Amino acid sequence: xxxxxxxxxxxxxxxxxxxxxxxxxxxxxxxxxxxxxxxxxxxxxxxxxxxxxxxxxxxxxxxxxxxxxxxxxxxxxxxxxxxxxxxxxxxxxxxxxxxxxxxxxxxxxxxxxxxxxxxxxxxxxxxxxxxxxxxxxxxxxxxxxxxxxxxxxxxxxxxxxxxxxxxxxxxxxxxxxxxxxxxxxxxxxxxxxxxxxxxxxxxxxxxxxxxxxxxxxxxxxxxxxxxxxxxxxxxxxxxxxxxxxxxxxxxxxxxxxxxxxxxxxxxxxxxxxxxxxxxxxxxxxxxxxxxxxxxxxxxxxxxxxxxxxxxxxxxxxxxxxxxxxxxxxxxxxxxxxxxxxxxxxxxxxxxxxxxxxxxxxxxxxxxxxxxxxxxxxxxxxxxxxxxxxxxxxxxxxxxxx
Amino acid sequence: xxxxxxxxxxxxxxxxxxxxxxxxxxxxxxxxxxxxxxxxxxxxxxxxxxxxxxxxxxxxxxxxxxxxxxxxxxxxxxxxxxxxxxxxxxxxxxxxxxxxxxxxxxxxxxxxxxxxxxxxxxxxxxxxxxxxxxxxxxxxxxxxxxxxxxxxxxxxxxxxxxxxxxxxxxxxxxxxxxxxxxxxxxxxxxxxxxxxxx
Numbered sequence: 001x002x003x004x005x006x007x008x009x010x011x012x013x014x015x016x017x018x019x020x021x022x023x024x025x026x027x028x029x030x031x032x033x034x035x036x037x038x039x040x041x042x043x044x045x046x047x048x049x050x051x052x053x054x055x056x057x058x059x060x061x062x063x064x065x066x067x068x069x070x071x072x073x074x075x076x077x078x079x080x081x082x083x084x085x086x087x088x089x090x091x092x093x094x095x096x097x098x099x100x101x102x103x104x105x106x107x108x109x110x111x112x113x114x115x116x117x118x119x120x121x122x123x124x125x126x127x128x129x130x131x132x133x134x135x136x137x138x139x140x141x142x143x144x145x146x147x148x149x150x151x152x153x154x155x156x157x158x159x160x161x162x163x164x165x166x167x168x169x170x171x172x173x174x175x176x177x178x179x180x181x182x183x184x185x186x187x188x189x190x191x192x193x194x195x196x197x198x199x200x201x202x203x204x205x206x207x208x209x210x211x212x213x214x215x216x217x218x219x220x221x222x223x224x225x226x227x228x229x230x231x232x233x234x235x236x237x238x239x240x241x242x243x244x245x246x247x248x249x250x251x252x253x254x255x256x257x258x259x260x261x262x263x264x265x266x267x268x269x270x271x272x273x274x275x276x277x278x279x280x281x282x283x284x285x286x287x288x289x290x291x292x293x294x295x296x297x298x299x300x301x302x303x304x305x306x307x308x309x310x311x312x313x314x315x316x317x318x319x320x321x322x323x324x325x326x327x328x329x330x331x332x333x334x335x336x337x338x339x340x341x342x343x344x345x346x347x348x349x350x351x352x353x354x355x356x357x358x359x360x361x362x363x364x365x366x367x368x369x370x371x372x373x374x375x376x377x378x379x380x381x382x383x384x385x386x387x388x389x390x391x392x393x394x395x396x397x398x399x400x401x
Numbered sequence: 402x403x404x405x406x407x408x409x410x411x412x413x414x415x416x417x418x419x420x421x422x423x424x425x426x427x428x429x430x431x432x433x434x435x436x437x438x439x440x441x442x443x444x445x446x447x448x449x450x451x452x453x454x455x456x457x458x459x460x461x462x463x464x465x466x467x468x469x470x471x472x473x474x475x476x477x478x479x480x481x482x483x484x485x486x487x488x489x490x491x492x493x494x495x496x497x498x499x500x501x502x503x504x505x506x507x508x509x510x511x512x513x514x515x516x517x518x519x520x521x522x523x524x525x526x527x528x529x530x531x532x533x534x535x536x537x538x539x540x541x542x543x544x545x546x547x548x549x550x551x552x553x554x555x556x557x558x559x560x561x562x563x564x565x566x567x568x569x570x571x572x573x574x575x576x577x578x579x580x581x582x583x584x585x586x587x588x589x590x591x592x593x594x595x596x597x598x599x
Binding site: 271274275278279281317318319400 | 442443452456460487495496498499
């Protein structure tokens, strides 16, 4: 049984090539988008850094949610989400630098509330300024990023430490108890950050006049389903290279069900946000959808629904596709791309305003993908691929749906 | 509907039942059915039952629900009785979605329950032969159908070797008929009889 991951040279090369593409795009962007066009440079960075940070953080959420639910099926590949979550600190650092430059560098094209004169003349922004100000933004960002990193590293550290434990029932109970406590703590932080304030301050404040109570959940659903797809991609990759002996199509089937269910969940939240605004038809709310549904972004608006709802719904509906490695890889890539597109249409209409071919954004995205592959494959080598002392390991081995 | 001959064996434990089911199939006996107190994972595979097509039926019912809801509402608001409601268009798709969704779920759920009952031949007023009063209560009951090629005694020895208890031979209706469990044939009465005989 191959239990110790060794990064294949090809994967390493791929990750470096992708990171190279990303850096090159960043350099080209720096030169191409200057002066008036600099908005696009920053919007692309904000879109990509927030999207990729949140989809790796979804792995920590996966660990926390399955642990609290006393799930046993995921133990056979638990090290995979753990490894993916190890990318959180680096991506958090990138996002932190980006948003700090946006806020303190006075990038009003992205966040128009950073301009004090503008806020003073604007009733709505003045009223919101108790919440939407540089100080609160910074403190909240530091606090959430710090807590995310703390809990992510803590969970990983505990998991590796438990490899040195034994299989006695008391040890097992102790293991479950301390994991439950930490995961519970993380979920509280996660709910208060990704479930409410974080998407407001990072993304919704682009359209500072507008507001939607569904926005954070919508963002969460988007990143959670992409995060599940990311886990599935790494699981299939490892399985295809002869690792993760205990993982069978039964586990893949369950991941597929999650991807299917949360694609529908995303649509549910998308619709809940859209329909109420459409129904009430109040100008201060519809202004968000005006450029998206009736402006230049119309094709993206419908493509978003097609790629993130209709495709996974019809494709993953059948049992056979959820149990097929190639099919899961295909749909996981479609889902991740689809939600990347979703983030694009969340950030761009309020900043860049015009619809342009997203070569720059896509190039940056590839760079982030390369970075994630590099960090995750590195983290995978740091520990055995099976947490051999976990009391639920047997449940995972005999798991079938 | 046909009256057939069966050999019935009782099992205490699913761990004994599982290998027995596999042995029956390799031995080539005709398995009529296996009755269990709770759903057992993988038993359908062991019994060689084909994958159910209940999902396909569910999909078709769902699609029917979607079409019914959308076409009926469009007909009402566009053809039959067009009304101006808050200046919204006559075909307000977002407003239709919740109802369409509900009707999809309703059609799929009700349709699937009925199809399930049909596939299992379950219905109020429909009765089937009960091979053992404690089947689906706390015992696992395996029923093997006797064909002209199988020898009853041979099957009995086979079941005993596989770990079954209370092995007996029964001549019973294989399908369903109209009747009531509480009036026509009371399984618990038979149990008293057996106890009295013993």
